Amino acid sequence: MSGPPFAPWEEAERFLATHPEIEAVDIVLVDANGVGRGKIIRRHELESLYRQGRHLPSSILGLDVTGEDVEETGLVWAMGDADLRVWPVPGTLAPLPFTHPARAQVLVSLYGLDGQPFGADPRHALARQIAALKEDGYHPAGAFELEFYLLDATPGPDGRPRPASMALDGRRHDQIQVYGLDDLDGMQPVFAAIYQAASAQGLPLETLIAEYAPGQYELTLHYRPCLMRAADDLIMLKRLVRAIARRHGMIACFMAKPFQGRAGSGMHLHVSLGDGAGGNHFSEKADGELVPVLRHAIGGLADTMAESMLVFAPHANSWRRYVANLYAPVEPSWGVNDRSVALRVPAGPAQARRVEHRPAGVDANPYLVGATVLAGISHGLENSIEPGPASRSGQPQPAPVTARTATMPRDWHQALIKAEASAFLKQALGPELHRSFTAIKRAELARVMAAVPDLDYQLYLHL
Incomplete structure (x- = not known):
């Protein structure tokens, strides 16, 4: 054979x-x-x-x-x-x-x-969604962003994890310093090794950013004409970052929300639909007017977001990330050049028009995220779903209550219930993976609920 x-x-x-x-x-x-x-x-x-x-x-x-x-x-x-x-x-x-x-x-x-193909393999789920869109002349392209923390290998004096000290001089600080270049310089030995290893592996690693918390960083990958390769890139990069950090006495933390009161870590997916000949179906014909295929893609993503949230936030810790005003979207909103929304159309030239899908945490599986996002886009295209008015920058979130926002799950358990009952998610993942994924999440929920956390003692022990 x-x-x-x-x-x-x-x-x-x-x-x-x-x-x-x-x-x-x-x-x-x-x-x-x-x-x-x-x-x-x-x-x-x-x-x-x-x-x-x-x-x-x-x-x-x-x-x-x-x-x-x-x-x-x-x-x-x-x-x-x-x-x-x-x-x-x-x-x-x-x-x-x-x-x-x-x-x-x-x-x-x-x-x-x-x-x-074995139905429970996440990679095959993404392959099916890519193939379905290609049959209609759409070639999914994209790239993932990787946000993460670098932590000390040993806990701090309080016994809890803490951001790693600077690799160059051991300096510590507790300031946010978003986009700070000094922090990047202080971690130069670590990131130099990451870039060197990425080059050896053929990973198109690009921009490095100090993110919105002490010890938090972001790495971006170059856009791929095939979304499957973009997901492979993200898997390989996470393994690489974890290994390099370990060899520098650090922990690369891919929890969605490792610290209370600090920013969580996302895994934003930038996605567009190519035409197979170098063109982009999302490119507008007139300046400032989104083409129907892009509007319908956004509409489909918004319409299916509620029942897809278990994919984007698969763990108990994932749900701690959804806090207003910390750059984690809490509603299926959309907008142009607006980071407060879940579905952002970034500024830039028309030929690079794309959707930045922002709900997923860094703890999500990129194959499942990709498959679910593409299935949502297909849903919008097949049904010509309009996304409604864009959110206005600077206006309070969440968006006005609609049929979509009213059904958004507010916690992990609600997300699991919605996912288990979702015909859309079963189609997006395939029946075998849908069954195994939701079963794994239900087992994890039972494990978390059976544990007695320290907070229980703080709240209830003497009362």
């Missing part, structure tokens, strides 16, 4: 010839929580991965965020914990230049033994 038409052996053969120092390879399968799981294989085993695939158990996609089985996914003992087969993703075999002895990594996707 031949494998699915993905990465050819010749790609790996050229890589190994160029990198004789590589001794082993991480094979990385991304689960529903966005966690990379897999194996480290030896150099000589890479050829069989490319020619024959590699067995991995179905249960690897039925794990909660702690790595424990969630039987309700139907992917563990209901399948006898059966082996399926992973195949390498083209263009993702890359060195890990910070490893000694030298290793590489390659992303993989999971297939049945018959070669058919």
Whole structure:
């Protein structure tokens, strides 16, 4: 049996010839929580991965965020914990230049033994939505932004995490200093290593920003003509940032809201629809007039946002990020050149017109975010949904109550209930992934609700 038409052996053969120092390879399968799981294989085993695939158990996609089985996914003992087969993703075999002895990594996707895509693999959900839009002449393009904190590897005097001291001189501060260049200079050894490693991996890493809290940073990636590759970029960048930070005695924190009263970390997705010939379906014909395809895309995203929020905010901590006036959108609003909204049309030339989708936290899975966003766009295009009036910059949020805003979930549990009942989300993710993802989230909710946090003792112990 031949494998699915993905990465050819010749790609790996050229890589190994160029990198004789590589001794082993991480094979990385991304689960529903966005966690990379897999194996480290030896150099000589890479050829069989490319020619024959590699067995991995179905249960690897039925794990909660702690790595424990969630039987309700139907992917563990209901399948006898059966082996399926992973195949390498083209263009993702890359060195890990910070490893000694030298290793590489390659992303993989999971297939049945018959070669058919396995429905619970998040990457396949995005592939289906891309293929559906391409059938109608739309080619999804985009890029993700990565916000995160750099923290000390050891807690502060109060026993809690704290922002990392400057790598150059050990200096600490508790000021926000958004867009501050001095902070970036102070972390130069860390970010120099990140840029060097990104270059070695072929990641189009671009701008570095000091974000809206001490120890918070943002890295941007160059726009890709294929949204799948943009999601692969984000997965690879997160692994890279975490590894480099660890080697500098720091923790790269991808929690959506690690600190009370400080900004949360988002994973904004910039998305547009190409025409396959270098054009952009979102480009306006007259200055300042959004074309119908862009308006309908925004309308579809707004219309489906309420039932999609579990994808954009998948964990208990995710919901702490949605605080007014801290740049995390709390309503399905839209606007032009306005960072207070959920769906922003950035300023810029018409040929670069796009939507910046802002609700997702950095803890979300980029494949699931991409699949859900594209499904929302398709929904808007198919039904010619108008988004209503744009929010006016400087006006109080949230937007006026409408059928959409009135049904927005206000917490994690409401988001889970909406997601479980959503026919739209089932179509966006596919029935297998919809079932396994919501089962994993329900198991995580039960774990969180069963725990007794310190706050309970502070509020109730003596009262």
